[in-house]
Amino acid sequence: MSLEQNGEGHAPRRPDRPIRRAALFVGAILACTLLAKFATKVGVFTDADTAKRLSMAIMGFFFVFTGNATPKILTPLSELRCNPAKVQAFQRFSGWMWVLTGLAFSAIWLLSPLDVASPLSKMVLLGGTLTVAVRLLQLWRAGRHMSHGGGRCLRA
Amino acid sequence: MNRVFKALADPTRRRVLQLLREGPMSAGELSDHFPVSKPTMSAHFSILQEADLVEAEKSGRTILYRLKMSVLEDALLGFAQTLGWDLKTPDTAHQRGTRNLRRRRALNGEA
Numbered sequence: 621m622s623l624e625q626n627g628e629g630h631a632p633r634r635p636d637r638p639i640r641r642a643a644l645f646v647g648a649i650l651a652c653t654l655l656a657k658f659a660t661k662v663g664v665f666t667d668a669d670t671a672k673r674l675s676m677a678i679m680g681f682f683f684v685f686t687g688n689a690t691p692k693i694l695t696p697l698s699e700l701r702c703n704p705a706k707v708q709a710f711q712r713f714s715g716w717m718w719v720l721t722g723l724a725f726s727a728i729w730l731l732s733p734l735d736v737a738s739p740l741s742k743m744v745l746l747g748g749t750l751t752v753a754v755r756l757l758q759l760w761r762a763g764r765h766m767s768h769g770g771g772r773c774l775r776a
Numbered sequence: 777m778n779r780v781f782k783a784l785a786d787p788t789r790r791r792v793l794q795l796l797r798e799g800p801m802s803a804g805e806l807s808d809h810f811p812v813s814k815p816t817m818s819a820h821f822s823i824l825q826e827a828d829l830v831e832a833e834k835s836g837r838t839i840l841y842r843l844k845m846s847v848l849e850d851a852l853l854g855f856a857q858t859l860g861w862d863l864k865t866p867d868t869a870h871q872r873g874t875r876n877l878r879r880r881r882a883l884n885g886e887a
Binding site: 687688689690691692694696697698703704705708709712715716719 | 797798799800828831833835840842843844845846847848850
């Protein structure tokens with residue numbers, strides 16, 4: 621068996637799998653939110669804020685879910701116009717950033733007082749987004765230098 | 777998830793993943809880092825691909841491997857590296873036989 625054989629021979633992955641997963645996750649978020657609202661109406665949750673806390677925490681988990689999958693989304697190397705190592709580093713960084721932001725977001729909504737949770741979670745979300753945006757800008761600039769003004773680093 | 781644990785249990789495969797953190801590498805470049813035969817490396821690459829931790833892409837006549845790890849898998853790799861996980865596979869009958877023979881020889885004072 622030669623090393624060259626490794627690129628082939630594996631069963632092709634179903635292309636609709638990520639879409640199914642995302643749809644399932646969105647459905648789960650909606651179901652949880654509706655259940656929480658229903659539980660408040662019925663009287664399971666005596667505190668009206670519990671439903672809101674749960675909904676926001678689930679939203680935080682959505683960021684975690686999205687961030688976790690980010691490094692797995694690969695663009696074919698032939699379509700990349702800048703250093704593939706830099707693109708990979710950016711994807712790993714943004715994945716980690718979204719996971720940590722999502723975890724912090726959920727923890728804030730679950731644990732801190734409601735009047736603090738709203739501004740604090742917004743700050744965390746903004747911080748995470750800005751950090752990823754700065755890294756993306758750096759990547760874009762690197763791509764510009766490589767393609768002499770083309771500026772497209774992620775896709776050709 | 778079982779496949780991921782199996783893939784991460786081996787130090788060679790963990791080293792391959794660490795090398796790929798730097799960026800995509802060809803099969804030959806990766807193999808140069810290890811004192812093992814090409815078929816053995818091929819088997820390692822195959823296990824990593826089955827676990828969906830790396831992706832192989834053909835570029836001309838060479839195959840480029842690149843990392844395809846989720847954040848959770850990345851964290852698991854970090855844990856495995858820190859704790860030094862090692863898969864304890866059950867002994868095969870041959871391995872057991874060889875070990876028993878060596879033990880008997882040692883007890884008898886044979887070379």
